[in-house]
Amino acid sequence: MSTKVAIVYHSGYGHTAVLADKVAQGVRDAGQTPVVLPIESATQDFKPILDAITEADAVVFGAPTYMGDVSGVFKVFADATSAVFFTGGWKDKLAAGFTNSHSFAGDKGHALASLTILAAQHGMNWVNLGVAPPAVTAAERGPETINRVGSFVGVAAQSDNASPEITPPAGDRETARLLGVRVAEAAVRWTRGAQPALSDAA
Ligand SMILES: Cc1cc2nc3c(=O)[nH]c(=O)nc-3n(C[C@H](O)[C@H](O)[C@H](O)COP(=O)(O)O)c2cc1C
Structure with a gap:
């Protein structure tokens, strides 16, 4: 039976959505099934997304970094997950995350920390990126470089103020694909x- 990985993300302008698609590709490349669940607005009914996460074996959360944290829309969704928190419904599920912002740093680390805390509050187990920072000089880091900004906890992509068709660049897209493979x-x-028998002993 195929393992299901839910990919739950918000993207205001389409750049973080590119990464979600790449994570999904990575899950497929690993022979497993991605379930891609975009968060469209803060006022939508989140229950179908919550139920889909409950049914999945792992979840990858994604949000753009806005004002140094996950986007407000993603945060509204995160608050809505409290309905599941009270049941312990996601305990021991695997979780991972990705973010994207304009600056190289841009306080992306804080957004990724928010995703790890969300996972921890649900008792989920965090899967980190597992891709070493590039062993090249800063000058040699280009758009094709994998894990360009050198993140450990999850994907930290960088997008210019241009169409999502061209940014984030190839290296960041490949980094997201590798996270999908790793989580799957x-x-x-x-x-x-x-x-x-193992579950009973817990
Ligand atoms: C409200 C707002 C706040 C932002 N705050 C940050 C920030 O704190 N750091 C940063 O590097 N970029 C920041 N940006 C830039 C976005 O992270 C960047 O445009 C990103 O590619 C948007 O992703 P999306 O297209 O998935 O929404 C901000 C953009 C917006 C609209």
């Missing part, structure tokens, strides 16, 4: 290990 492979191992 981790989820396969994690669900295989969830034998009843």
Whole structure:
């Protein structure tokens, strides 16, 4: 049976959505099933997304960095997950995350920290990026470089003020694909290990 990875993200202007598509491609490349769930607005009914995460084996959260944190729309969604918090419905699920902003730093780390805390509050287990920062000089880092800004906790992409067709660049897209592969492979191992005897001992 295929392992399901939910990819839940907000993107105000389409750049973070590019990364979501690449994470999904990575999940498919690992032979597993991505379930792509865009958050369209702060006023939508979040229940279908919450239910889809509950059904998935792992979830990858994505949000653009706005004012040094996840976007407000994503935060409204995060608050809505409190409905699941009270049931412990996502405990022991795997989680990971990605963000994207205009600046190289741009306080993206703070947005990724918010995603890890969201996962931790639900008792989920965080899967980090697992891609070493580039072993080249800063001058040698180009748009094709994987993990260009050198993030550990998740994907930290950088987009210019241009169309999502051309930015974020190829290296950031590939970094997002690699996160999808990593989460899917981790989820396969994690669900295989969830034998009843082990669960009963928890
Ligand atoms: C309200 C707002 C706040 C932003 N704050 C930041 C920020 O704190 N750091 C940064 O580097 N870029 C910031 N940006 C730039 C966005 O992160 C950047 O345009 C990103 O590519 C948008 O992603 P999206 O197209 O998925 O919405 C901000 C943009 C907006 C609209």
